[in-house]
Amino acid sequence: MAFFYILPVILLVIFTASFILAVMGTIQSEYSNFSIPPGVNHPGKLRLVLASLIITSAMGKILEKMGVCSQIAFTRYMRSGTKLRPDPQLSLEDTRFGRVPVRVYRPRAPSAGLRAAAMFFHGGGWLYCSIDSHEKICRYIAKESELVVVSVGYRLAPEHKYPAAYEDCLNATIHFMKNIEHYGVDPANVIVCGDSAGGNLAAAVSQTLAGRPDLPRLRAQILIYPGLQALDFNLPSYHQNRGVPLLFRERAAFFALQYLNGDALHMQEVLEGSHIPPDMRLKYRKWVSPDNIPEKFKVRGYKPQKPHEFKAEVYEKVKRLCEPDPCPLLAEDAVIHQLPESFILTCEYDVLRDDGLLYKKRLEDNGVQVTWYHLEDGFHGIISLFDYCGLSFPAGKRGLDRIVKFIKDL
Incomplete structure (x- = not known):
């Protein structure tokens, strides 16, 4: 009979441990993908801010899998801010x-x-x-x-x-x-x-x-x-800062596609540049080109990237970009x-x-x-x-x- 009293406690401990392990695993995975260059303002503080964002993201993923709420809804709640006290001015x-x-x-x-x-x-x-x-x-x-x-x-x-x-x-x-x-x-x-x-x-x-x-x-x-x-995600700054918080290169494309289509199904093709027809890329090259970026912004390293082969079916999905x-x-x-x-x-x-x-x-x-x-x-x-x-x-x-x-x- 005592087993039935202790069973809920055991299950709670198992659930809590699993939840913590899942969060820790996500944090470890996310941390391996970011980098903070030496010139960044207060790198220690930035790591702490990033950690809080990663924890929020990890908890959101877990809650979504549990059917409690979507990851986006949880993240919105955590980032929504709170109303401040009245200001006499x-x-x-x-x-x-x-x-x-x-x-x-x-x-x-x-x-x-x-x-x-x-x-x-x-x-x-x-x-x-x-x-x-x-x-x-x-x-x-x-x-x-x-x-x-x-x-x-x-x-x-x-x-x-x-x-x-x-x-x-x-x-x-x-x-x-x-x-x-x-x-x-x-x-x-x-x-x-x-x-x-x-x-x-x-x-x-x-x-x-x-x-x-x-x-x-x-x-x-x-x-x-x-x-x-959203023509070119391979400009110098996208590569130099691809893993720098608080906005990673992949997330920039993810946000643009969510805004446009409500999903990010073609994120990899957009990152590769295969979503733009060659004639359109040529037309806009006068405005969207590494050649228009001053050389001093390329000293941290930049290798020109050739876009992948054009995919007409992807363009049809994202052409409003x-x-x-x-x-x-x-x-x-x-x-x-x-x-x-x-x-x-x-x-x-x-x-x-x-x-x-x-x-x-x-x-x-x-x-x-x-x-x-x-x-x-x-x-x-x-x-x-x-x-x-x-x-x-x-x-x-x-x-x-x-x-x-x-x-x-x-």
Whole structure:
């Protein structure tokens, strides 16, 4: 009879041990695939941040196998962030612009005139993060720049595929501009801003609005380590930083495909470059090419990669990756030259570094004024870690302060 009392305890011990072993196995496997170059900002802290992300991923996989919830749902929960305490310097309002949830941050201090405003689109690979996860960034920009910030809670992939996120950001921006007098904002002083996937969305929205005669012209766009193309995942930065946290080369392709199709079935072909027809690759070579990357960014090593044999069936599945809305780097010059003054932040140890460098060149070639700030010791996602409990990164704060300076100087 005593056996029946002790059996649940034995089963619990076995389950707990199995769970821990599974998590440890995943951590060991993931750790073997990453590398931190000597120049990375605070490598010890970065290892701790990476470990927390790997543990979250491992637990998500296990919970998904158990049928508790999906890995994506668990990861979203862990990365969603928490609402901060009220800030006496800011007024916060959660509302909707049409069907799109937004959070509006307004400085409480009186203003001598109409304020500037920034539409902010959060990063997270189009799959993760939220208004709450980027709360500290938005508060900091609103307070230090003394402008109104609108953080947009766009729909996430894979449940909501392209163009859902883009349409939400575009519609929220248009709604704000058409109701701008309610917020005491100068219609000629509206900025679009975003980090990572949010930088992609900001660039796409900026391009769409560039030709709108019925709306005021955007004052500026701020692109923080943006992902801007999915033609070539073999640019120098993709190889130099392929295993550098917080964004690995494979994950960059994974996120793009999840955003586009809601799955990543052709990730390997996209990484190899077999998803692009030879004539299209030739057409876009003038814009997406290692030849347009300054030589100083190749000194850490780079060997040109030839794309694999073209696979027409893969192209048919992913051909919308070649449209300018998901890949703003591919927009025609007629659009690019209409874009507003721009700020681009890149990080040396980031697979997306060269996307930013290529877009910088395109903008400058078309007469657009660009302020470029490069974090020599930075990595992807570092701005979000500017104030991260005991794991804050000074370079993230440095980058954020440069963004604030750019806004103030407009």
